[in-house]
Amino acid sequence: MGLFTELKDSISRAASTLFSEEDPKRIGIYGPPNAGKTTLANRIARDWTGDAVGPESHVPHETRRARRKEDVEIERDGKTVNIDIVDTPGVTTKVDYTEFLEHDMEKDDAVRRSREATEGVAEAMHWLREDVDGVIYVLDSTEDPFTQVNTMLIGIIESQDLPVLILANKIDLDESSVQRIRNAYPQHETTELSALEGDNMDEVYDQIAEYFG
Amino acid sequence: MAEAKHPEDEDGVQIDLISAERMDGKTTMEKIRMILDGVRDNNIVILEAGLTPDEESRLIEVTMTEISPDEFNGIEIETYPKSQADDSSLLGRLMGKEETKKLTVIGPANQIETLHKDETLISALVSRK
Numbered sequence: 001m002g003l004f005t006e007l008k009d010s011i012s013r014a015a016s017t018l019f020s021e022e023d024p025k026r027i028g029i030y031g032p033p034n035a036g037k038t039t040l041a042n043r044i045a046r047d048w049t050g051d052a053v054g055p056e057s058h059v060p061h062e063t064r065r066a067r068r069k070e071d072v073e074i075e076r077d078g079k080t081v082n083i084d085i086v087d088t089p090g091v092t093t094k095v096d097y098t099e100f101l102e103h104d105m106e107k108d109d110a111v112r113r114s115r116e117a118t119e120g121v122a123e124a125m126h127w128l129r130e131d132v133d134g135v136i137y138v139l140d141s142t143e144d145p146f147t148q149v150n151t152m153l154i155g156i157i158e159s160q161d162l163p164v165l166i167l168a169n170k171i172d173l174d175e176s177s178v179q180r181i182r183n184a185y186p187q188h189e190t191t192e193l194s195a196l197e198g199d200n201m202d203e204v205y206d207q208i209a210e211y212f213g
Numbered sequence: 214m215a216e217a218k219h220p221e222d223e224d225g226v227q228i229d230l231i232s233a234e235r236m237d238g239k240t241t242m243e244k245i246r247m248i249l250d251g252v253r254d255n256n257i258v259i260l261e262a263g264l265t266p267d268e269e270s271r272l273i274e275v276t277m278t279e280i281s282p283d284e285f286n287g288i289e290i291e292t293y294p295k296s297q298a299d300d301s302s303l304l305g306r307l308m309g310k311e312e313t314k315k316l317t318v319i320g321p322a323n324q325i326e327t328l329h330k331d332e333t334l335i336s337a338l339v340s341r342k
Contacts, residue, residue, distance in 0.1 A: 093273055094287030094322035095280050111282045118277040125274040129267070146330070148291050152269045159266035 016163065017202050024071055024082040025212050028132035030124070030157075032149055033060040033090030036169040037139040040195035041087035044208075045069045047201065061117035076209035077197045080132060083212055088127060089120030091149055114190045115183050132213045134163040141168040142175040145184040154185060165211045168192045172199060214264065226257060226324070226339050233262035241268050245275050251287055252321050253279070257339055263292055263317040289325045291335050292317045 002055070029037045041053040053061060054071045068086045095117050095191050100110035139145050157164050166185055168178040172194040182190045191207050193200040229251050236244055249272075251258040272290075280287050314341045316324075318335060318341060328339065329336040 092271065093290055095275060096286045097282050097324070114280070114282060118280045122274045123276040125270050129270055151292070156266040157271045
């Protein structure tokens with residue numbers, strides 16, 4: 001115990017004040033298209049601020065711009081965790097406008113949507129490298145989690161040493177398999193939920209407070 | 214790739230196997246350019262040593278800026294998933310480094326389809342243009 005230890009303690013106290021009291025941490029909600037990221041962002045925002053973040057849709061790439069909801073105060077066990085939620089466009093390595101035509105869209109609208117979607121994915125990647133302090137990674141538990149995009153994104157998040165909470169969404173559906181996600185990413189804890197139905201949100205908020213508080 | 218000769222017969226599928234040595238010393242953008250130039254010529258690019266997470270992140274970003282309707286839909290990319298053995302590699306952890314070099318297959322999204330992937334096998338179907 002000496003000068004060095006005292007200096008380290010004092011820096012850590014200063015950092016803790018800086019990050020926990022003054023600046024809300026920016027938590028990016030990431031995941032593949034149609035995992036339920038906006039539904040989750042809206043659920044969190046409505047539960048704690050009364051407002052929504054953005055429109056939800058079953059058509060992929062509904063969210064084509066990163067949207068931030070600032071100063072969301074989550075109360076757990078008498079303590080308050082203050083975060084900014086950043087709802088990001090679903091990440092993919094390919095966008096084909098003809099897939100939107102299957103959702104009763106005219107060609108011009110489909111082409112515009114695909115162009116906006118590509119810009120949105122690039123924007124989401126930029127946020128991940130530069131502007132988020134932690135990540136909530138949302139997966140559709142009815143789908144195979146073992147995809148290249150998921151593997152790459154989780155690798156990118158790990159390489160940046162960002163805290164990451166994996167959420168297995170859509171447990172209200174019969175085909176849901178949370179265990180498949182746990183098997184795919186055993187190095188991280190997985191919490192199950194239905195953002196649409198609000199199932200298990202208490203545990204999700206406990207985890208948010210633990211990971212990002 | 215710039216120096217590769219393109220066969221007159223367009224029916225074939227060109228596969229470029231790029232050695233780790235060839236990628237060594239290149240900047241991130243030089244690597245990405247080399248990959249995307251190959252893929253946009255409808256070639257399948259196989260990297261002996263793969264990319265770092267940061268390079269993968271930038272590859273996704275640059276790919277997105279190049280997608281163009283009826284011309285280029287993006288890429289399909291596959292690497293072996295991280296194995297359990299890698300996670301528990303005591304020596305790797307003690308040495309402070311993890312093995313990230315993994316063979317990576319990249320191709321045009323409309324020409325390559327992954328049929329099966331596990332820790333030791335990637336099986337892909339490559340179709341002509």
